[in-house]
Amino acid sequence: MSQLETKFNEVTFKTSDLAKMKGQYLAERLLRSWNEDFTDADTGEVVSIERNEVILERGTYLSNHELSEINFYLQSGDIKEIRVSNQKRAAVLVSGMPTVWLVTIEVSGKKKSLYLYANCVDTAMSISKDYVEQKYLGKFKFVNIKELAYSYLISADEDKEDGHDSEDEDKIYKIEVEIARDEDDTFKREFILNASDAEKAKSNIIYYLNKNMEALDLNPDFEVIIISAKTITCNDIINYEFSNIHLDNYDKSEE
Template identity: 30%
Template sequence: MKQPEKIQTRKDEVRFKTSDTRRIIGKYLAANVLKTWKEDFLDESTGEVITIERHEILFERGKYIDNDLATQINFSIQAEEIKEVEVSNQRRLATQNKRTGLYPYKVSASIGMKRHNFILQAQNVTKAIEVATDFIELNFTQSFDITGVKLMDDVVILNDRLRKYVEAQEGANEAGEEADNAEEQRGDVKYYKVEAEVAIKAEDEEEPGKTSYDFIVRTKDVDTAKVVITAWIDAKVNERTEKDGDERKVVDISILSASPFACNAIVEKAFCMAYKDQEEA
């Protein structure tokens, strides 16, 4: 009776780095083999010499290493173009994107007998689950299951922390800025998904440029959501003006659609940042 083929997974992978080409025959390259060198260039505008690191792919990831390829690799090692290669007993070609920034995610969880949705920021799905798990363990008492994770690309998350731009109101301090828990104290916490079109005009433009944005806003109503969005956009325009010296102004902000959004909490960015991988120097 024919024995079924053994299913290969990462659990069965044997991966290692070596400069001994006798050990790599019959394996696969686990990563691109790069020749790296540095070149100096003169910046004519400043007279400064700039050093740039250059790379050339000598051998591509996933290639089977036979005697001929092992000889070529050995030649590159002897020529000091490379120091070693990383090999595997499995042929793996796809690579997961390395995201360095934080992206918005919606994480759903069944906590006790209720469904909860959380908005948070993370580098990838794995990190999003870690952030949500940590947050739930700290803020709930029942057992739970993570039931869904969705990337909400191109969505801007706004907690209503910009009330300092709004007139002082009940629950606010003298500057008009509310305490972190003011909404809970008033019992008017709501979440809205808002699509807005923003017209911004630069000094040298005859007509303003229009850009569409999607927001998830934690606030009390749609009118206040527009105020919060306006404050965020004004802050971004002012930030760009200070950075580039390009005078710009917001001509109009149109709310194209606004609807309640099923959400139980927006996890603070500072909490999410604890799970962000440090960028390599």
């Protein structure tokens, strides 16, 4: 394997000149696009739908064979030009479904733990940065970022003023529960939430499940049993609404 270079040495450009393409790599997936008209059987309305076909994948080396194929689509007008690179970059970063993440930062010399919803490391950092810049004072840095599978966050209704805890504030609990849909259908989930004690945490979990009963496919007679309960170090639970704005904008930037 040849020695890899960093992205700072990458040169990309768009071209329709086959001579300039030769020996380069595709910088992005090459598609041909066209419109097809379909008639709606119910209304008789003609609907135009854009169709796409992958010609070559990102990172493909452009030798004579690939250039011949590209030339065919250039001559037919299906493509106008392509973006090429002097580096082979075939891997594509993807994001997953939103899950709970634990982000640890150090601000003004003190470590703080934040829990939030994100779909990848990038959004976890972006959400945390946006939140921390508004809630804390001083310089901060990221210490650790970790995804927590099969967890749910239940954030407090009220924000913590200036990011500091008050003495009479609820503790943060990590509660593992068993949820029974019926006698033969049970599953385990973990919840992170504010509560004064484990029983109050259980009540809050049941309230949350009732609100999200349809999404979680629960019937009205579901039961919740606490398997384990412990307090954890947590300075902030970032509510889903705050995180979701970042997730929406991240998805749009990927389109």
